[in-house]
Every structure is written in C-alpha cells, then in structure tokens.
Amino acid sequence: xxxxxxxxxxxxxxxxxxxxxxxxxxxxxxxxxxxxxxxxxxxxxxxxxxxxxxxxxxxxxxxxxxxxxxxxxxxxxxxxxxxxxxxxxxxxxxxxxxxxxxxxxxxxxxxxxxxxxxxxxxxxxxxxxxxxxxxxxxxxxxxxxxxxxxxxxxxxxxxxxxxxxxxxxxxxxxxxxxxxxxxxxxxxxxxxxxxxxxxxxxxxxxxxxxxxxxxxxxxxxxxxxxxxxxxxxxxxxxxxxxxxxxxxxxxxxxxxxxxxxxxxxxxxxxxxxxxxxxxxxxxxxxxxxxxxxxxxxxxxxxxxxxxxxxxxxxxxxxxxxxxxxxxxxxxxxxxxxxxxxxxxxxxxxxxxxxxxxxxxxxxxxxxxxxxxxxxxxxxxxxxxxxxxxxxxxxxxxxxxxxxxxxxxxxxxxxxxxxxxxxxxxxxxxxxxxxxxxxxxxxxxxxxxxxxxxxxxxxxxxxxxxxxxxxxxxxxxxxxxxxxxxxxxxxxxxxxxxxxxxxxxxxxxxxxxxxxxxxxxxxxxxxxxxxxxxxxxxxxxxxxxxxxxxxxxxxxxxxxxxxxxxxxxxxxxxxxxxxxxxxxxxxxxxxxxxxxxxxxxxxxxxxxxxxxxxxxxxxxxxxxxxxxxxxxxxxxxxxxxxxxxxxxxxxxxxxxxxxxxxxxxxxxxxxxxxxxxxxxxxxxxxxxxxxxxxxxxxxxxxxxxxxxxxxxxxxxxxxxxxxxxxxxxxxxxxx
Numbered sequence: 001x002x003x004x005x006x007x008x009x010x011x012x013x014x015x016x017x018x019x020x021x022x023x024x025x026x027x028x029x030x031x032x033x034x035x036x037x038x039x040x041x042x043x044x045x046x047x048x049x050x051x052x053x054x055x056x057x058x059x060x061x062x063x064x065x066x067x068x069x070x071x072x073x074x075x076x077x078x079x080x081x082x083x084x085x086x087x088x089x090x091x092x093x094x095x096x097x098x099x100x101x102x103x104x105x106x107x108x109x110x111x112x113x114x115x116x117x118x119x120x121x122x123x124x125x126x127x128x129x130x131x132x133x134x135x136x137x138x139x140x141x142x143x144x145x146x147x148x149x150x151x152x153x154x155x156x157x158x159x160x161x162x163x164x165x166x167x168x169x170x171x172x173x174x175x176x177x178x179x180x181x182x183x184x185x186x187x188x189x190x191x192x193x194x195x196x197x198x199x200x201x202x203x204x205x206x207x208x209x210x211x212x213x214x215x216x217x218x219x220x221x222x223x224x225x226x227x228x229x230x231x232x233x234x235x236x237x238x239x240x241x242x243x244x245x246x247x248x249x250x251x252x253x254x255x256x257x258x259x260x261x262x263x264x265x266x267x268x269x270x271x272x273x274x275x276x277x278x279x280x281x282x283x284x285x286x287x288x289x290x291x292x293x294x295x296x297x298x299x300x301x302x303x304x305x306x307x308x309x310x311x312x313x314x315x316x317x318x319x320x321x322x323x324x325x326x327x328x329x330x331x332x333x334x335x336x337x338x339x340x341x342x343x344x345x346x347x348x349x350x351x352x353x354x355x356x357x358x359x360x361x362x363x364x365x366x367x368x369x370x371x372x373x374x375x376x377x378x379x380x381x382x383x384x385x386x387x388x389x390x391x392x393x394x395x396x397x398x399x400x401x402x403x404x405x406x407x408x409x410x411x412x413x414x415x416x417x418x419x420x421x422x423x424x425x426x427x428x429x430x431x432x433x434x435x436x437x438x439x440x441x442x443x444x445x446x447x448x449x450x451x452x453x454x455x456x457x458x459x460x461x462x463x464x465x466x467x468x469x470x471x472x473x474x475x476x477x478x479x480x481x482x483x484x485x486x487x488x489x490x491x492x493x494x495x496x497x498x499x500x501x502x503x504x505x506x507x508x509x510x511x512x513x514x515x516x517x518x519x520x521x522x523x524x525x526x527x528x529x530x531x532x533x534x535x536x537x538x539x540x541x542x543x544x545x546x547x548x549x550x551x552x553x554x555x556x557x558x559x560x561x562x563x564x565x566x567x568x569x570x571x572x573x574x575x576x577x578x579x580x581x582x583x584x585x586x587x588x589x590x591x592x593x594x595x596x597x598x599x600x601x602x603x604x605x606x607x608x609x610x611x612x613x614x615x616x617x618x619x620x621x622x623x624x625x626x627x628x629x630x631x632x633x634x635x636x637x638x639x640x641x642x643x644x645x646x647x648x649x650x651x652x653x654x655x656x657x658x659x660x661x662x663x664x665x666x667x668x669x670x671x672x673x674x675x676x677x678x679x680x681x682x683x684x685x686x687x688x689x690x691x692x693x694x695x696x697x698x699x700x701x702x703x704x705x706x707x708x709x710x711x712x713x714x715x716x717x718x719x720x721x722x723x724x725x726x727x728x729x730x731x732x733x734x
C-alpha cells in the first residue's frame with residue numbers, strides 16, 4: 001500500500017513498498033511520472049522505498065488525481081502488487097503510520113505535520129497506567145482493558161513482522177520485538193510489555209525530534225525567501241505591484257523595504273541598506289549593500305531601502321538551489337547505512353538462536369526477551385541520516401552545495417585530488433605579464449599604446465588584456481585608421497600614418513616583417529604577441545592566465561594538512577604546465593600536460609583502478625567527462641553548465657578555499673558516525689553479555705537499547721549546537 005508520507009505545497013513524498021531492490025519498478029515509475037506536465041521533478045529512493053515529486057503548487061489536486069489514476073491503471077492483480085506494490089491510499093496531508101526503519105520505528109519523514117510530536121506516547125502511557133493499576137486488587141477488573149490496550153499496541157508490530165515474512169521473505173527486527181513482548185506477556189505480566197513499548201515510542205519520538213530540528217533549520221531558509229516581492233510596473237515604472245516571490249520575472253526591478261526579505265538574487269541599482277545575511281550564510285555581522293553590489297535572496301533588509309534588478313529567482317537563487325539540493329539529497333543511500341542494514345539482517349537469526357538456547361536452558365522467558373531486544377545497530381541506523389542531514393544543512397548555509405550524504409561519505413575518504421588548470425587554479429582570463437621593446441629607442445608605454453590602438457574594440461580575450469593594461473597605465477588609444485583583422489592571426493591597422501601589426505609570429509613572418517638578427521629571449525612558459533611598426537618588429541607582449549591568489553595556500557593545506565596527493569591536468573603546453581606546478585608545489589611526476597578530455601577521464605580511471613579514492617576539480621565543458629568518472633566531482637557556480645550539473649559538490653561562492661571546508665565537514669561527519677557506532681554498539685554488546693549469562697530484565701535491556709540510540713541521535717546534532725563542523729584553525733592555517 002503506497003502512503004502519502006508528507007506533503008507541502010509543491011512537493012509530495014509517497015511510500016512505495018517493494019521498491020528496494022526493484023530497479024525496473026523505479027525506472028517505470030520515474031518514466032511514467034516524469035511524462036506528466038504537472039510534475040517538475042521525480043526522485044526515486046529505492047533504499048528508503050519512497051518517491052518524491054516536485055510540482056507546481058497550483059497543480060496539487062491534479063497531481064494527486066493523476067497519481068491515483070496511474071496506480072489504479074497498473075493492472076491491480078495480486079501478481080502486479082507483489083511485483084511493484086502499486087496501490088495508493090486515500091490522499092492525506094499527514095501520514096498515519098510513517099516510514100519504518102529496520103526496527104519498525106517511525107521516521108515521520110523528519111518533518112511530519114503533527115503539531116504535537118509526543119501524541120504517539122498517549123496510548124503507550126495509558127497502557128502502562130492501566131497495567132500498573134490493574135495489579136492492585138480492588139482494580140483487577142481493569143486487567144482485561146489493560147490487556148486489550150497492550151494488544152492494540154502490539155498488533156502493528158505483529159503486522160509489520162508478518163508483512164516482512166510474507167512479501168520480503170525475511171525475518172525483520174519487528175519479529176524480534178514481537179517475540180520479546182510476547183514472551184514477557186506470556187508470564188501474565190502486562191506492565192513489562194507496556195513499559196517496553198512506551199520506551200520504544202519515547203526513543204522514536206526523541207530521535208525523530210532530533211532529526212526534525214535539523215530539518216527545521218533548513219526549512220527556515222524556505223521561509224526566509226519571502227512570500228512576495230514588490231516590482232516596478234507601468235509605462236513609467238512608478239507603480240509598485242506585489243507578486244509571489246517565485247514569480248518575479250528575470251530582469252524585473254525589485255524594491256525591498258526595511259524589515260523585508262530580499263526575494264531574489266540581483267544587483268543593487270539604487271539605495272543603501274544594512275543587510276542581515278545570517279539566515280543564508282550564518283554570518284552574524286550584517287553588511288552594507290550599495291549600488292552595484294550583488295545581494296542574495298533569503299537575506300533581510302534591517303534598515304534602508306534597496307532597488308535591484310532580479311537576476312536569479314525562485315529555485316535559481318543561491319538559497320533556492322541549495323534548498324532543492326538539500327531536499328533531494330538521498331541521505332539514506334550511504335555505504336554505512338547499507339552496511340548497517342546488512343548487519344541488522346545478519347544478527348536476527350543469531351539472536352533468535354541465542355534467545356532460544358537461553359530459554360531452553362534457563363526456562364526464563366524474561367532473559368530470552370532481553371536478548372531479543374538488543375539488536376546492536378538500530379541506533380546507528382537512525383543516527384546516520386541525522387548526521388548527514390546536519391552536515392548537508394551546514395554546507396548549504398555556507399555556500400557549499402553537496403548533493404547527497406553519499407557524496408559527503410566519499411569526500412571524507414578521498415586520498416587523491418586532481419585539478420584542471422585553466423579557470424580552476426588560474427583566474428581563467430588573460431593578463432599581460434611582460435612588455436618587451438626590441439628597439440632601444442622605444443619605451444614599454446609607447447609599444448603598448450601602439451598595440452592598444454591597433455587592437456581597440458576587438459572582442460577576443462588578448463585584446464581585452466591589452467586594453468586593460470593600457471588603461472591601468474593611463475594610456476588613451478590613438479585614432480585608428482583603416483584596419484583589417486584576421487581571426488586567429490592578428491590585426492593590421494593604420495595609426496598616425498604608420499602601419500602597425502599585432503599578432504602571432506607566423507602572422508608577422510607571412511607579412512614579411514623584418515626580424516632582428518639577434519634571437520629573441522622569450523620565456524618558454526608564456527604566450528607572446530608580436531608588434532611590428534612599418535614592417536619592422538619592434539617588441540613583444542607576453543601574456544598568461546594568472547594563478548588565483550588562494551591556489552598556493554589551498555594546495556599547501558591539501559598536501560600538508562589533509563595529506564592528499566595532488567595532480568595537475570591541463571590541455572596547456574608542458575612548459576606552461578610545469579611553470580604552474582612549480583609555483584604551486586606540485587611534484588613534476590603528477591603533472592599531465594596537453595591532456596584532452598578523454599585523456600583526463602582515462603587518468604581518473606587509472607588512478608581509481610590503482611585503489612585510490614579520487615576527487616576531480618574542474619569548471620569547463622572539457623572537464624565534464626573526468627568529473628563524471630571521479631569518486632567525487634567538484635565544480636564552481638560560475639563554471640560551465642554541464643560541469644556544474646555533473647558535479648556532486650558546487651562551490652557557490654567560487655572560492656577555492658571552500659573546498660577545504662567541504663573536506664573538513666565530511667571528515668568530521670565521518671568521525672561523528674564512528675562515535676555514534678561506539679555509543680550504540682558497546683553498551684548493547686555489554687548488555688547482551690549480561691542477558692546471555694547472568695540475566696537481564698527486558699525493561700533494562702530496552703532502556704540500554706533505546707538510551708544508546710537516543711545518545712547517538714543527540715550526538716549527531718552536536719555540531720549544529722556548536723555552530724559548525726570544520727575547525728577554522730585548519731582552514732586558516734593557525
């Protein structure tokens with residue numbers, strides 16, 4: 001039976017039993033639902049047996065109707081249901097039973113709509129009260145009522161255990177729970193089963209609340225986007241019209257008043273305001289935004305007023321894109337989660353055999369019930385999603401978009417990181433680095449002025465670099481006469497009655513320019529333009545793509561502090577690649593020059609085959625193949641669209657040093673999970689030893705079992721309470 005687990009305007013999540021391990025069903029559902037015009041996105045999570053749909057909020061009723069029609073039209077035979085579980089319950093805004101983890105506990109989707117999450121404790125507490133009072137002789141008449149209440153609580157556990165046996169053909173932890181409670185109740189003691197169930201519900205509620213607190217932190221960003229925006233309309237643009245914030249047209253002029261959230265990302269055109277960015281970045285200090293500054297949605301205007309041009313709206317804003325990635329992140333598909341699930345499956349039969357042996361030897365059902373209660377891994381299973389959600393929330397709020405918990409898990413394990421050069425470790429734009437006159441009577445400024453005059457108003461990157469260098473020196477180009485530009489070669493122009501030529505060596509030699517007798521002494525690791533005046537070579541302009549200011553610091557920390565092997569991959573010449581590698585401290589044997597896209601991908605594959613865990617950092621179209629083959633792919637918000645879409649980690653502020661924070665967060669999350677394993681496994685192992693030898697009451701076993709799970713869940717939230725994961729001392733190099 002498919003249940004609607006959770007629904008908010010524009011998004012619904014449904015449960016699809018038997019989706020785990022059934023890839024064909026997942027593909028079938030994704031194709032069928034993706035073809036519906038009302039639906040914007042479909043995400044199938046086989047591990048969690050769930051399906052998430054994003055749709056236009058105004059189309060909610062239509063989407064639910066189409067869902068019902070789809071499942072009703074898919075055969076409906078018992079065979080079909082066994083193959084796909086394709087039946088849908090009546091639509092509801094609040095789920096009734098919730099997803100169950102392997103111990104049969106509700107996860108409530110971490111954001112259920114119950115106003116009071118403790119309501120699930122009411123019936124178990126009533127059962128405890130009835131069972132306790134019915135033991136007093138004058139109130140023994142309450143005993144049948146107490147028994148019925150306990151049975152009503154045990155019945156869902158029994159149903160899940162039977163369903164697991166019938167459909168999945170396997171024993172589940174629900175089977176252990178059912179047997180443990182039944183053994184306790186068989187002795188005529190209703191209080192112990194009632195207390196055990198109450199403790200289970202209490203543990204579930206506390207764990208769900210810790211996960212909910214993580215989701216609430218990320219959901220607050222949705223609220224911060226604001227529900228409306230004021231845009232200028234009318235022929236003269238003097239009319240303010242209120243529109244929904246996600247319906248602001250790109251390019252619209254938006255006015256934000258004091259106390260309002262900025263609803264779009266855009267450039268300030270007019271006004272000055274104090275902007276609080278804490279909701280988006282976590283930074284406590286506000287900034288002052290003025291004309292030409294870029295401001296972000298989900299930030300708050302504390303004082304002043306801004307008029308800005310909308311450049312990114314809705315899901316395209318930094319906050320919106322981050323939220324969407326966080327909501328769609330499959331945090332349950334990590335290796336650790338899969339590993340603990342396998343462990344859980346493997347411990348069931350041994351625990352049953354051990355409990356059976358103890359029961360045969362001791363004839364004590366209570367000791368057997370205690371053994372069945374201790375399954376070792378429930379706490380790990382419920383704390384892993386909480387830890388990953390906390391980490392993903394932290395990265396999103398700080399401009400790091402990490403697509404899944406699995407990405408974080410792999411990022412923590414990388415031992416090798418490969419960098420593209422151009423636009424990644426370098427600025428990605430041309431800059432003049434040397435102006436060298438050949439003629440002794442010619443100054444560098446005069447040479448540059450002639451070149452800038454000949455190249456003026458041309459649009460290629462080297463012409464831009466020449467123009468910027470001339471402007472920096474205060475040189476104003478002269479009047480240019482007739483000119484001719486040969487794409488890829490150079491330009492010939494008339495300047496003050498003289499012929500000036502600027503271009504490649506081949507271009508000037510083909511024009512039969514007179515070359516000096518003495519060979520030119522030019523740096524082999526730079527690119528050069530040649531300048532001729534009236535048919536004579538008079539100088540050269542050398543240019544390069546400069547390194548980012550933070551590239552050296554980044555690579556030093558990656559190699560020295562994080563102990564990673566760093567490689568450089570570039571399509572540039574070996575001389576230029578060697579120059580960059582030397583400046584950044586990369587070993588020569590780890591530099592690959594003249595590497596085309598397929599070669600970059602092959603290098604990544606070879607390193608992975610050698611047993612390395614590889615991350616690749618790139619920003620261009622030519623990097624997309626290598627990004628796809630890496631264990632972890634990393635790009636920039638301003639990178640090529642295909643690179644940005646392929647990447648599993650996106651540096652939204654285009655700051656390389658953010659990469660250090662991403663790795664630090666991933667490693668601390670891994671350490672956090674290892675702590676949780678110890679918090680859960682050690683107490684349960686010790687308790688299991690006592691239960692098997694000297695004996696342990698089911699109630700105490702339940703306390704230990706649920707207490708360790710609660711401790712692990714709370715430990716997962718510790719970084720959120722302390723406001724951060726990554727140690728600043730590592731990033732700052734203190």
